[in-house]
Amino acid sequence: MNQLNMEHSEDEEDPPLAVQIQNHDDDDESISHQSSSVGVTLITGYLGAGKSTLVNHILSSQHGKRIAVILNEFGEEIGVERAMINEGDGGALVEEWVELANGCVCCTVKHSLVQALEQLVQRKERIDHILLETTGLANPAPLASVLWLDDQLESDVKLDSIVTVVDAKNLRFQLDKQRGSSSSPEAYFQIAFADIIILNKVDLVSAEGSGALEELEEEIHNINSLADIIHSVRCQVDMSKILNRQVYDTARASHLESLLEESRSLSTKKLHDSGVRTICICERQTIDLDKTRIWLEEILWEKKYDMDVYRCKGVLSVQNSDQLHTMQAVRELYEIVPARKWENEEIRMNKIVFIGHNLKEDVLINSFRACTTD
Numbered sequence: 001m002n003q004l005n006m007e008h009s010e011d012e013e014d015p016p017l018a019v020q021i022q023n024h025d026d027d028d029e030s031i032s033h034q035s036s037s038v039g040v041t042l043i044t045g046y047l048g049a050g051k052s053t054l055v056n057h058i059l060s061s062q063h064g065k066r067i068a069v070i071l072n073e074f075g076e077e078i079g080v081e082r083a084m085i086n087e088g089d090g091g092a093l094v095e096e097w098v099e100l101a102n103g104c105v106c107c108t109v110k111h112s113l114v115q116a117l118e119q120l121v122q123r124k125e126r127i128d129h130i131l132l133e134t135t136g137l138a139n140p141a142p143l144a145s146v147l148w149l150d151d152q153l154e155s156d157v158k159l160d161s162i163v164t165v166v167d168a169k170n171l172r173f174q175l176d177k178q179r180g181s182s183s184s185p186e187a188y189f190q191i192a193f194a195d196i197i198i199l200n201k202v203d204l205v206s207a208e209g210s211g212a213l214e215e216l217e218e219e220i221h222n223i224n225s226l227a228d229i230i231h232s233v234r235c236q237v238d239m240s241k242i243l244n245r246q247v248y249d250t251a252r253a254s255h256l257e258s259l260l261e262e263s264r265s266l267s268t269k270k271l272h273d274s275g276v277r278t279i280c281i282c283e284r285q286t287i288d289l290d291k292t293r294i295w296l297e298e299i300l301w302e303k304k305y306d307m308d309v310y311r312c313k314g315v316l317s318v319q320n321s322d323q324l325h326t327m328q329a330v331r332e333l334y335e336i337v338p339a340r341k342w343e344n345e346e347i348r349m350n351k352i353v354f355i356g357h358n359l360k361e362d363v364l365i366n367s368f369r370a371c372t373t374d
Contacts (some may be wrong), residue, residue, distance in 0.1 A: 038121060039160030040130045040147050040242055044140045044190050046174060049167040050200040053135055056236035063239050065128040068120050070113070113143070121156040129243050130157060139189045141310065145333045148248055161245040164194035164227075165235065168216060169204040175219065188276040191223045192310045192355050193330070195247045202231045224355050225278040226313060248328065275358045276310075281365050283350040285372035286319040292371045293336065300332050305363045307356060313351030317342070319373045325353065 045051045055069055115133070120127060132147075134140050140162055147159040169172075171187070178185040191197065197220055205212045217229055230241055296312075298304040309329065316325040316336065323338035342348055354364060 002136055006172050010070065021335070026237070031182060032371075037158040038127050040132055040157050041239045041243060042119075042132050042134055042140050042144060042147070042162045043165065044134045044162065044194075044199075046170075046172075046187065046355050047143070048234045049165045050198070050232075051165050052144035053134060053200075054165055054198065054237070055131065057235050057240065058131065061239070065239070065244075066126060067129045067131060068127050069131045069133065070116055070120075081108050090112040111145075117157055129160070134153060139186075141189075141331045144193065145180050145330050148330060149333050149335060161195040161242070161247040162193055163196045163198060163242050164190045165198045165200055166191070166220075167212070168199050168201045171199075171216060172219065181250075185276065186221060188357075189310070191220055192228070192276055194224060194227045195245065196242055197224075197227045197230050197236060198237060198242070199229055200235050203233045221278070223276050223278065224311075224329070225280070226311075226355070233257050242269070266350055277359060278353060278355050279359045279361050279364060280351065280353045281361070281368060283365075283372060284317075284348070285350075285369075285374070286317045286348070287335070287350055287368075287371045288373050289316075289318050289319060289321075289325070292316065292368075295367060295371050296327070296329070296334055296336075299367075300329060300334060305360060305367070307354075307358050307360060307363075309354055309356040309359070312352060315339075316350050316352075317348040324348075 003178060009116055043051055043054060046103060055071075082233060117130070120130065132143065144162055147157065166187075172186040178187050199213070199216065199220075201211060205216065208327055213231070220227065220229060228241075230237055300309055300313060310331065312327065312329045312334075314327040318325050321338070322341050324340050324342050325336055326339045327336045328334065350368075352364075352368070
């Protein structure tokens, strides 16, 4: 395997050459588990948006980090479920790991992501971070769910964040094309599930006038008000802005709280024809945790109100508890955990942001109110 297998577009450069690593002997000396969980960043985006350019930038930069990049070759026709199965040593589904000049490593995965991750964390050399480039999957949610709360992976790896690369020049065209589409709106999915959005090729938009980029940002935040937006040219971004963000770490409640505070004013005022938008609901009354779990499960699992929730994040004020609880959900998977103590002077408030399709603000507010303790 002489070079990385990435999708190509006219404006993206060739991937860096790689040198094949010699196979390690399977002895105790060559296999040592990571001392702590390694963060995994999912990279998604339209063909031509700049995903390969971003990966290329990371693999060729002298950042002092040992980053592993997994390039998948499984598409929708194989299915994510198949990709999650560890088929064992006989599967031979993972190509050779290759090492680059700056210490990063790379492989191509045909089917089993779990197998690739297990091989990776067992390597002798310490890995600082893992990038998973999701070519062939329009919707990153199933992979995100597996990396976030899947028992197969135990504690070796953890989902760090979902990064979506968008083409600033063509984004509005892509959104307009899929607006009102009855099929899965790929561009909306990728923005809705993102924690970080790299608005690439901003130099091509800046020439159109001072307000063009601001309008694009508003369009993005109408779909997903929780995402951080980073401007870039040829995906030249500061690594600290996309790696080790710990978005799904329950210990980082303060980051989630600040996002929710900003989102209170960002709930979508203009409903897209596609119906993909952000809604933020707030409630001062303390809530019954069991009722809230049932309420959330009815929305996520049973689609009780005919709403399709892609993501939700929130902070909860729970009855008879001095702990602020955080809530996160990706599709059907959710987690509610105590994060920290409420401060004495703090106003205890439930705040939940929903991102999804066909969301009904009045229904969410009224049904959640039924979970409160009068």
